[in-house]
Structures are given as C-alpha cells and as structure tokens.
Amino acid sequence: MADHDSSLPTIAAALKEARSVVIGAHVDPDGDAIGSVLGLTLACDLAGIPATPVFASSSAVPGSYGFLPSVNRFRRAAMLEAPDVFVALDTPSFARLGEAEPLAHSAGRVIVIDHHPDNARLGAMSYVDPTAASTGSIIWNLLPWLRVAANSDIATCLYTALLTDTGRFSYQNTSPEALRTAAAMVERGVNVQQVFTHVYENRSAGALALIGRTLSRITCVQAGSVAYSWVSSDDFTQTGARPEETENLIDQVRSLGGVKVVFLMKSSGDSVRVSLRAKADADVGHIARSFGGGGHKAAAGFTWSGEADTLLPVLLQRVKQTLS
C-alpha cells in the first residue's frame, strides 16, 4: 500500500533498516538534484546505511557541480543491482528517473522525497513538501531523524541544492525558512564564496562569447517594453559554445531594465526554439500556448517550424496584443 504522506521519522526509520540504498534524481540534473543526492548519500555514510548515488543521464555531471564532495561516487544505473530501497529525489515521476527507472521498479521499495507540488507520489513512501524551497532543504530536515549532525561536506551539497533552486536567493521561494536553513548550513562550514565561484563563475570561453553575441544583438521595440535577441547554429560553430550552455541565456536578456516581455530565438536547421519571460504582469504562457508551446505566466517556450524571419513579425504582434 502506498503511503502518500510518510513523515520524515518514518522515512529515516525505513532507511536505517535498509540493507542497501540507491539514491537517484531526475535526468538532466540541476543543482538541487545533484546536491540532494550527494548530501543524502553522505548522511547515509554517517548513519551507517550502505548507499550509492546513481546518475540518471548518460551525460557527465555538469562541470559547475564537479567540486561537490563525493561527486565521483556517482554510478551509472547499469552498474548497480536492484537495491533494498530506491530513494527518488526531486523527481516528479518514475519516467523522469531516466536510466535509473528500472532500478526503481526492481527495488524492494521506493521512497520519494520532493518539493514539486505536481509530484506523482509513486513511492511506497512519499514525502512531498511544496513549501520547501528545495529538495535539499527537506534532506536537511531529515538529518536529525537519521541522527546525523551535518558536517561541512553534507552542508556544502545541500547548500548548493538550496542556492541553485532559489536562483541565488532571488526567486519567490526565498522564504524566511529558506534563508534560515541556509544560515544553519553555512554555520556547518560551507564556503559560500567558493560554492558561488564553482557554480556561477564557471562559464566556458565559448559560452561567454555566445552571451556576448546575444547581448550585442538585443533589439528593443514597442517603446522599450519588449526586447529580444537570437542565436543561430553558426554561433555555436563559431564560438565553440555547447547547446546546453544557452540554458540561462534568456536571463541575460531579462536583465534589461524597464522591459515587460523578453524573448530569445534559437534557430537550428529549419526550426526555431523560442524562450519567453515576463518581468511584469504579462502572461507569456498564453503566448507560448497560442504557438503550440507551454509554460507558465512568467516563463514559457515553444518551437516554430520555419525561419526566424517569418516568425518575428507574428510573434511581436502577439506580444503587443498581450501587453495591451
């Protein structure tokens, strides 16, 4: 029987009983996924629980997280046997476990810990707290129940999780609770500046050149309320930037003051991927859906089959309608 509302003490007890634990998170892992998995792995070490972190993707750990303690303990799923307990962190559904999905299915039981409200709660035990700023914060609260006092390694992993999932303490989820948890983590020996440098000052020369091109091309229209820029396949060839390095490119465009809606067009082959952001009250989710895409009010995207040149006037018209 699935228990959709297991408590942290119940989960801690289940972990302490486990003969073997594998801890995983979603594919294309972000800081919260990687930091939470490593933080819980290190906590299991101290609690005497045999735990292995599994990496859900065939890709390498992103370089920004290569500094995290025990990052080299990550294993590919194919190397691991079915564990007694599989812990799925920060992962809405089993399908998002990627290569680790079969391990979850073959495990004795699955424990789900997450802070996304839409989590499918598919574990035998599930703990989903949408008020938590990050999954890392929940793991932090689990430590006392495991009778583990956080050392600087655990604190560094979980701080990285919290830092990245609050957008460096800038998103709406930066609650007093999130900041107090961060304070407690730093107290355990996190080098705040070092974490910052590793995570945010780790761009490749190609990525910087690509940001440079994107910013040089910014165009403001509609009395400064709308701004956009674009990148093409040629930019990647010429700068050496990798496609995954465009992920936060739209945030650079967003940093323009006075603007209400920004968008970025990434052309490749005969299609254009468009990311939209609303800085004011505008609903860019609505715009994206009208082009067959998705997202929410403040952040959305869609793919256009065709050239950027044909898309631009149509999209600008749609943005104008939304703003008026």
Add this chain to the structure above:
Amino acid sequence: MADHDSSLPTIAAALKEARSVVIGAHVDPDGDAIGSVLGLTLACDLAGIPATPVFASSSAVPGSYGFLPSVNRFRRAAMLEAPDVFVALDTPSFARLGEAEPLAHSAGRVIVIDHHPDNARLGAMSYVDPTAASTGSIIWNLLPWLRVAANSDIATCLYTALLTDTGRFSYQNTSPEALRTAAAMVERGVNVQQVFTHVYENRSAGALALIGRTLSRITCVQAGSVAYSWVSSDDFTQTGARPEETENLIDQVRSLGGVKVVFLMKSSGDSVRVSLRAKADADVGHIARSFGGGGHKAAAGFTWSGEADTLLPVLLQRVKQTLS
C-alpha cells in the same frame, strides 16, 4: 570628548532626544549607503524623530534604487540647516560625506555607524562593527532600541543594503548571522523577487551592448589561467552606455571558469584604467601596486598613462610572474 565605542542603546537614546536629525552616507552611494539611510529615516518616522535623508552627491539616485520607499525624500545638503544630530552611515571619514560634509561639521553632534574596520570613528558617538555584513544590518539591530517594529518599507530598504553589500549573498561576509538577518527582514514583508529585479535586472540597453562587446573580446592566455578584455571611448559613443555602467563589467569577465586572474582595460584619451580580479590565490593587489595603483589581494586597479597596446605585454608578463 569622542566616545569611540558607543552602544546601540546609547545611540538610540541620543536619536530620541534630538530635535532634528539629518542622515547621510558616502558619495557615489551604493545599495548599503542608500538603503541604510532610507531605512533609518523611516525608523525615525515611526519613533517620532524628525529626520531628513541627505544625498551626498550632485548626481541622481542610481536608477536601480529608485524603487526604494521614501527615495524621493532625499535632499541636497545646501537645502538643509545645521541639524541637532548628523548621522553618518557607511562612511569612513567626513571627507567622504561629499556635499554633506559641512552639515556634519555644523551639527550639534555626529553619530557614526559603519561596518568598515578602517572607519576613522570621528563622531561624538561611533559604532563600528566590522563583523556586520552591511551597515543596513546594524540599523536593523538598532530598531528594537528605537522601540520600532520594522514594517515592510523599512525591511525592504535594509534588505537591499544587505543584499547588495554581500554581492547577492555570495561574498565571504555572507555569515550565518547575515542570512538570519535577511530571513527576519523577509519575514517583515520584503518582496525578494521584486527587489532583485529592480536592483539587478535594471541594465540600460547601452550597458547590455557594452557587456556584449566586452564578452565578445575576451582573450584567454597562459593555458587558460589568465583572461582579459577591453573597452574604449568609442564603445561608449557607439553603445550609449554611461561610464558608471562599467562598474561591474569585470564580474562578467570573472564568470569564466578555470581562470585565476582576469583584467579589464578601459581606454579613454591617452590613459588606460585597469581593473584586476583574482579568483584563485593570486595577489592582484601586488600587481596593481607595481603599476602605482592599489587594492587588495582579490580586487585591485591602476591607471596607465599611455596606450593599451603598450601596456598589454608588460601587464601580461607581470601577471605571469605572479602566478608562477
């Protein structure tokens, strides 16, 4: 007689007795200066103390801080009469009070509140706490002694002070105490995301274009351990960026991973202003001093009389020596 170690209760009592208070900070004010002055002004309102914020520069309040509550109450010093008490916040010496310096000299007494260890403590009362992450944090701690409960306006001003002086909670001064103070401020009704957008997503189109040019020109040398870029007077003319908008340009260059020393050369007329940053253990203060400049280990600068072309080989050689 000057009391170099007045306590917060003593300072609160002195403020409560004052018939008129003028509150100022250093010229070219940053977020801590502006946020602290406005936060204390608003606290004085609630405590029934007649207080006026004075702006030390002839320039306007930087646009990023134009959203702060009561920002339109700032007065130029020439408009004000000698007050009973002048409060100098975040200001190392009277000379740095700019236009407001005469007001401090003519005031009944001066109260100094700061967190910089090198503060000259020239007030009749001085409270200097180098362990505080910002002057805003000290004002926050002063509130209970003024018998003032922070409202969201006061919290927003002082949070902005703390946020900016910790570099968005990334510098070494991001202590557990700093994060707990931030938590208490947010609890009083700070809109974290809105403050972030006003302060950090408020660049001009010209500034973004200038960042674009700077990033497009980044050159990595010495096996990727050194990177540099440059801007010229032409860039300002062509992009429309204002000279003061280059202030954080070096941080963009810094965001390159793997690099130990970065520098930025700003040419104007027949001289070059150079900013240096060390990301690893290198001492760029040493390099800057060897060119007649100054600064500390991690951040320094100097001015070169001559062309950038003649400076570059000399500077690169000096950096190479420092790194070996």
